[in-house]
């Protein structure tokens with residue numbers, strides 16, 4: 631159990647991040663959710679975490695902003711005291727063919743998905759170092775491992791997460807801090823609501839023959855967050871797509 635420990639979950643208001651928040655709350659972690667968008671979704675997740683007997687609070691903060699993330703991490707420290715775990719899950723897609731991709735679609739996806747994870751690690755690392763411990767899990771994607779046509783920006787951001795994860799893992803290992811990544815395949819969330827399982831072509835690419843659930847990904851995140859001797863790992867949760 632993790633009573634008294636605090637985990638930050640970016641994008642924790644819904645989808646995979648919401649499930650991660652609930653699972654960590656069930657383990658006894660206090661939960662700080664960092665998100666943008668629908669306040670009702672965030673309030674629901676906070677309430678459902680609190681129902682598990684922990685403290686929870688949601689912070690509106692654009693992870694792409696160095697200043698906003700700096701201020702939000704400071705606020706979380708004031709509200710919760712210490713921070714023991716960070717899950718960089720916030721992410722967006724702006725799909726398009728590379729020959730036509732708008733510059734702003736490239737910039738936005740890289741800023742949220744990759745710089746967002748950097749910003750959060752940047753503003754928590756000193757505390758983790760001082761604590762001589764901390765756990766970081768970044769959400770990548772099979773799209774970053776294999777490349778996905780129509781997702782040059784997203785694939786690049788998620789491949790970047792792999793490099794960020796490994797460099798951070800090496801740099802912070804001597805301080806007792808672990809940093810790992812989870813690379814999901816097709817998971818049923820709002821992000822993938824346009825993909826239906828009636829699409830037999832898609833299902834043929836998944837050896838296990840189905841899309842994943844948020845709980846499949848959350849289990850992997852919890853496993854890595856509670857594994858003191860695993861660092862720099864990229865754990866696929868993809869039904870076998872990228873094996």
Ligand code: NAI
Nearest residue numbers: 641643645646665666692693720721771814816817819821
């Ligand atoms: P979602 O769209 O349901 O939720 C995204 C979350 O990120 C929301 O809580 C939103 O508030 C937050 N967010 C978005 N932009 C933000 C910003 N600028 N600052 C702060 N928070 C922001 O997405 P889903 O499906 O739950 O995905 C979560 C993560 O998993 C993402 O990083 C995504 O790339 C990754 N992933 C998802 C897959 C899927 O099939 N759903 C597959 C592989 C990876």
